[in-house]
Amino acid sequence: MSPLYSPHVQGWGSNRRLVGRARELGTLQVFVDAVATDGGSLLVVGEAGVGKTALLDATAAHAAELDIRVLHASGVEFEAEVSFAGLHQLVAPLAAELAALPPGSRRAIGVAVGLLEGAAPDRLALTNALLALLARAADQTALLVVVDDLQWLDRASATLFGSLARRLGGTGIGLLGVVRTGEGSVFEGVGLPELAIGPLDDDAATVLLTEAFPELPPRAARQVLTEAQGNPLALIELPAHMGPSAAEPPLGRTPVGRRLQLTFARRIDALPVECRDQLLLAALDGTGELFPSISVAELEPAERARLIRIHPVTRGIRFRHPLTRSAVVELSTGEERREAHRRLAEQHPVGSERHAWHLAEAASGPDEQTAQLLEESALKTKGRGDPVGAIELLLRAAELSPGPDEHHRRVMFATYLGADVTGDLTDPQALVTAHGTHGRTLVAAVAAAAYLVNSGGDIDTVHRLLLGALRNVGRPVAAWDALLGEIIYVLQSNCSFGSRAELAADYWAALDRLGPEVPEILVLLGNTYLEPARRAGPSLPLLDEAIAGIDEQADHADAVRLGIAAMYVDRMAGCRAALWRVVEHGRGGGAIAAAIKAFVLLGFDGVLSGDWDGALQLADEGLALTTRHHYRLLGGFLQYDRAVVAAARGDRETVRRLTDDLVAWAAPNRIGFVLQLAAHARAVDALGNGEFETAYRHAAEICSPETVPAHGPAALWALLDLVEAAVRAGLTAQARAHVADIRRSGVADLSPRLALVAAGAAGMTAPATSFREAFDTALATPGASRWPFAQARIRLAYAERLRRVRSTTEARHQLTNALDTFERLGAVPWAVRARAELRACGVPTVRPAAGPTTALTPQEREIAELAAAGLTNKQIGERLYLSPRTVSSHLYNLFPKLGIGSRAALRDALEHLPSTNT
Structure with a gap:
C-alpha cells in the first residue's frame, strides 16, 4: 500500500502520517483504484473532527498520484437555502468542458446554476447533462468528485448528486461523499456503500498526541486524551490552549465539538480586526471565491493561525474545518453579519437568488423591496425543481413584509x-x-x-x-x-x-x-379532465404537443398536471417517465404531495394497462404516504386501485371492505368521483361473479342519466362494464340505447382504448348479421393489446356469440387468447368463464405447462433481457422507471412462462423465444 498523507494532523501543510486509520485508508485506496478502471460512489460517515476531511485529502492525494483528476464541492452551513449552490461549485472549474457540451446539456446546467435564462430542465435531463459534463472532464483520465459536508449541501444539489451517484458504474467517474453522523442528508437514503469513521482507539490516540506534542507533560496529556475521546482534531487542537502546568480544569461533559469550537474561537479572537472582518465575509459567502471586497493580505494572519488555507493558484479560500467557520460567525455581532451580507449582495447580479438571499440576511427589519426579490426568487426556484427551497424563500419573504x-x-x-x-x-x-x-x-x-x-x-x-x-x-x-x-x-x-x-x-x-x-395548462385540464367527453377532442393536438415536451418540465407540479390532463384520454404512456421522476424526488424527501399524485396517476395507468401487480405495489407505497401526511382524498384513489384489482381477481371480501370505507367518508362530503370509483369496483366484482343485474345497477350509478355524462369523467372507465352488465342481465333495449349514446358522444375518437371499448360494446349488442364486423373492428384497433383486460373481455364476448352461431373454430381462437390474458392477470372469475366456454367448444381446459415458447409482453421481455444481462432489480427499475418490487413481480410471473426457475436460466430461455411477441 502506498503511503497516504494528510495536512490535517499537526501543522497544516505538513506531511505527517494519519495515525490509526489503516483500515479506512485501505478502503479508500481500493475505492480510488476502482475509479480508475470502472467508477462508483462511496459515502464516508463520522462525527465532527473525527478526521473525515483529512481522509478526503489523503484520498485526493492518492488519486493525484494515479493521475486521476479531482473536483471538490462542499456543503456550507450558511448557504444551504441557496438552490444548486453545490452544483455551481462543481461546474465552476469546468467552463471549457461545459462550453463543449451539446446545446441541450449546456442549457440544462446553465439554467440550473443561473448562467442562462430559460425553461427549467427536468431532473433526468439535468442528471444526464451533469453526467455528460463529468464524462467530458474524464475523457483523458479518470475523475474523482469529492463532496464534503453533505449535511449542509442545498437540497436541490443533494438530490441531483444522489441521482448521479447511482449511475457512475463503468464511467471512470467516482463520487466520494462525506456526511456528519446524525445530521441527515438526502444521500443517506440513496443506498450507497458507506465507510463509517469512528474515534481512534486509546493506543492510536496516544500515539497521535505523542507524535504531535512530544513535550506535553503527562498530566496534560492525560487531560487531553480524556477530553478528546479519540477525536483526532481535538487531540491536535486542545493542547495549544493548555498552560504549561495544565492548570486549566477539564470541561467534563462538554461535547467534543463544542470544546473544539471554543478552541478555534480563542484563535480567532487573537486576530487583527481587519482579518476578522475579511474572515467573516469568507465564512458567510460560502463559495470559496475571492471577491474584490475580500483582501488576501488581510487574511494571511488567519492562514498562519491554521484557520483557513488560501490556494496558491486560484486564491480560493478553504476553512480548515466547518467548526472554524461556525466559530467565525458565532463570534461576530448581528450588525457585523448584516454589513457583511450587504457587501456580499453587491457581488451578485440583481435578480439572482444569492443577491436576494444576502439582502434578506442583511435586513434588520421589514423591507418590502427585499421581500419582493425573495418572492421572485421563490418562483424561479420552484420552476427549477426545488419546491422545498421555494417555500423557505417565501416564508423568509413573509418575515420581511412590512x-x-x-x-x-x-x-x-x-x-x-x-x-x-x-x-x-x-x-x-x-x-x-x-x-x-x-x-x-x-x-x-x-x-x-x-x-x-x-x-x-x-x-x-x-x-x-x-x-x-x-x-x-x-x-x-x-x-x-x-x-x-x-x-x-x-x-x-x-x-x-x-x-x-x-x-x-x-x-x-x-x-x-x-x-x-x-393559461394553456388550465385550458388542457378543463377540457380533458373536467369534461373530457364533451370538450377533449379539440384539445388533443395541444395535449400531445405538451406531453412531447414533458421531459423539459422541471416543475413537479406542472409535470403532474400534464399527467392529470392525459389521464382520461389515455395518454399516460407519454407521461410515465416524468411521473416516475416525480416519485423519485418525493422518495428523496422532496415534493411529497406531487409524488403522491404521481403514485395515483401511475396506479390508474397500471389498472387500465394491465400492470395490476405494479398498481398494487404503488398503492401500498402511496397509501403509506397518504396516511403519514393525511392526504385522505388521494388515499381514496389508491384504495380504488386495490378494490378494482381485487374485484377483477375475485377477492370479494377486499372489495366490500375497501368500497364500504370509501362510501362512508365520501358520501357525506359529496365527493362524487370517489363514490363512482367505489361503484365501479362493485360493478366489476358483481360482473365477475355472475350478478349481472347488481353489476348494472352499480355501473348506472356512474353513467346515469346519461351514458357518457360530460361532468362525470369516471364514466369513461366504466362504459364496457355498463354495456356488458346490461347484455348479460337481459336488458337488451337498455344495452342498445347505451351503445347508441356512446356512438353519439364521439368518445371513440379520443383514444385507442375508447375506440376498442366502443366497438366491443357495439359487438355485444349487434344483430347476428353484423356482430363479427363490430368485434373485428374492436380487435383491430391499433394498440389494443395495451389494454389487455378490456381486450380479453371483448374476445370472450365475441367467442360466446361465435359459439352460438356454431363458429366453434373461430370461437376457440378468441377464447384461447382471452384465457391466456386472464390467467396472466390473475383475473380468476373471467378465466373460469373462458374455460367453461372452451369446454363447450369441445376443447379440454387442462392448463398447459409453461415452456420457452410462451409469449411475453414487450415489457416482460425487456425486463427479462436486462436481468439476463446481469442488472439488479433496482438497476432495471431505474432504467425503465419502475419500482424494484414491480420488476420483481414481473420476473416472478415470467419465470413460469419461460419454464425456468432462476435468473441463471434466463439467457438460454430467451434465445429460444420468437424475435417478436404477439
Whole structure:
C-alpha cells in the first residue's frame, strides 16, 4: 500500500502520517483504484473532527498520484437555502468542458446554476447533462468528485448528486461523499456503500498526541486524551490552549465539538480586526471565491493561525474545518453579519437568488423591496425543481413584509404550495383567524381550499369558498398571475371530484367572467379532465404537443398536471417517465404531495394497462404516504386501485371492505368521483361473479342519466362494464340505447382504448348479421393489446356469440387468447368463464405447462433481457422507471412462462423465444 498523507494532523501543510486509520485508508485506496478502471460512489460517515476531511485529502492525494483528476464541492452551513449552490461549485472549474457540451446539456446546467435564462430542465435531463459534463472532464483520465459536508449541501444539489451517484458504474467517474453522523442528508437514503469513521482507539490516540506534542507533560496529556475521546482534531487542537502546568480544569461533559469550537474561537479572537472582518465575509459567502471586497493580505494572519488555507493558484479560500467557520460567525455581532451580507449582495447580479438571499440576511427589519426579490426568487426556484427551497424563500419573504397583507399573502402562498407540492398539509384556519378579514383574500381561499380538498373535506364548502374569492377579482383580469392560476386549478379539481353538472357549469361561468387569456395548462385540464367527453377532442393536438415536451418540465407540479390532463384520454404512456421522476424526488424527501399524485396517476395507468401487480405495489407505497401526511382524498384513489384489482381477481371480501370505507367518508362530503370509483369496483366484482343485474345497477350509478355524462369523467372507465352488465342481465333495449349514446358522444375518437371499448360494446349488442364486423373492428384497433383486460373481455364476448352461431373454430381462437390474458392477470372469475366456454367448444381446459415458447409482453421481455444481462432489480427499475418490487413481480410471473426457475436460466430461455411477441 502506498503511503497516504494528510495536512490535517499537526501543522497544516505538513506531511505527517494519519495515525490509526489503516483500515479506512485501505478502503479508500481500493475505492480510488476502482475509479480508475470502472467508477462508483462511496459515502464516508463520522462525527465532527473525527478526521473525515483529512481522509478526503489523503484520498485526493492518492488519486493525484494515479493521475486521476479531482473536483471538490462542499456543503456550507450558511448557504444551504441557496438552490444548486453545490452544483455551481462543481461546474465552476469546468467552463471549457461545459462550453463543449451539446446545446441541450449546456442549457440544462446553465439554467440550473443561473448562467442562462430559460425553461427549467427536468431532473433526468439535468442528471444526464451533469453526467455528460463529468464524462467530458474524464475523457483523458479518470475523475474523482469529492463532496464534503453533505449535511449542509442545498437540497436541490443533494438530490441531483444522489441521482448521479447511482449511475457512475463503468464511467471512470467516482463520487466520494462525506456526511456528519446524525445530521441527515438526502444521500443517506440513496443506498450507497458507506465507510463509517469512528474515534481512534486509546493506543492510536496516544500515539497521535505523542507524535504531535512530544513535550506535553503527562498530566496534560492525560487531560487531553480524556477530553478528546479519540477525536483526532481535538487531540491536535486542545493542547495549544493548555498552560504549561495544565492548570486549566477539564470541561467534563462538554461535547467534543463544542470544546473544539471554543478552541478555534480563542484563535480567532487573537486576530487583527481587519482579518476578522475579511474572515467573516469568507465564512458567510460560502463559495470559496475571492471577491474584490475580500483582501488576501488581510487574511494571511488567519492562514498562519491554521484557520483557513488560501490556494496558491486560484486564491480560493478553504476553512480548515466547518467548526472554524461556525466559530467565525458565532463570534461576530448581528450588525457585523448584516454589513457583511450587504457587501456580499453587491457581488451578485440583481435578480439572482444569492443577491436576494444576502439582502434578506442583511435586513434588520421589514423591507418590502427585499421581500419582493425573495418572492421572485421563490418562483424561479420552484420552476427549477426545488419546491422545498421555494417555500423557505417565501416564508423568509413573509418575515420581511412590512404590512400584514403582504405577510399574510406570502405565508398563505407557502402554505398552499406545501399542500399542493411538498406534503406539508397544514390547516390554514388558524392563520386566517389570526388575520381576520384577510381570510377572504384569494390566497387565503386557495390555501384553505387546498387543505380541505386534500383532506377529503366537503365539496360544496370548497366550491362556495373559491367562487366567493373569485368574485373579488376584476372582470376581466388584466393578466393571469400564478395565484389566480392556482385558484382556478383547485376549483377545477374540486368540480371534477364533485362530478356534478351544476359544479361544472359554475366553473365555466367563472372562467368566462375572468376573460379569454387562460393559461394553456388550465385550458388542457378543463377540457380533458373536467369534461373530457364533451370538450377533449379539440384539445388533443395541444395535449400531445405538451406531453412531447414533458421531459423539459422541471416543475413537479406542472409535470403532474400534464399527467392529470392525459389521464382520461389515455395518454399516460407519454407521461410515465416524468411521473416516475416525480416519485423519485418525493422518495428523496422532496415534493411529497406531487409524488403522491404521481403514485395515483401511475396506479390508474397500471389498472387500465394491465400492470395490476405494479398498481398494487404503488398503492401500498402511496397509501403509506397518504396516511403519514393525511392526504385522505388521494388515499381514496389508491384504495380504488386495490378494490378494482381485487374485484377483477375475485377477492370479494377486499372489495366490500375497501368500497364500504370509501362510501362512508365520501358520501357525506359529496365527493362524487370517489363514490363512482367505489361503484365501479362493485360493478366489476358483481360482473365477475355472475350478478349481472347488481353489476348494472352499480355501473348506472356512474353513467346515469346519461351514458357518457360530460361532468362525470369516471364514466369513461366504466362504459364496457355498463354495456356488458346490461347484455348479460337481459336488458337488451337498455344495452342498445347505451351503445347508441356512446356512438353519439364521439368518445371513440379520443383514444385507442375508447375506440376498442366502443366497438366491443357495439359487438355485444349487434344483430347476428353484423356482430363479427363490430368485434373485428374492436380487435383491430391499433394498440389494443395495451389494454389487455378490456381486450380479453371483448374476445370472450365475441367467442360466446361465435359459439352460438356454431363458429366453434373461430370461437376457440378468441377464447384461447382471452384465457391466456386472464390467467396472466390473475383475473380468476373471467378465466373460469373462458374455460367453461372452451369446454363447450369441445376443447379440454387442462392448463398447459409453461415452456420457452410462451409469449411475453414487450415489457416482460425487456425486463427479462436486462436481468439476463446481469442488472439488479433496482438497476432495471431505474432504467425503465419502475419500482424494484414491480420488476420483481414481473420476473416472478415470467419465470413460469419461460419454464425456468432462476435468473441463471434466463439467457438460454430467451434465445429460444420468437424475435417478436404477439
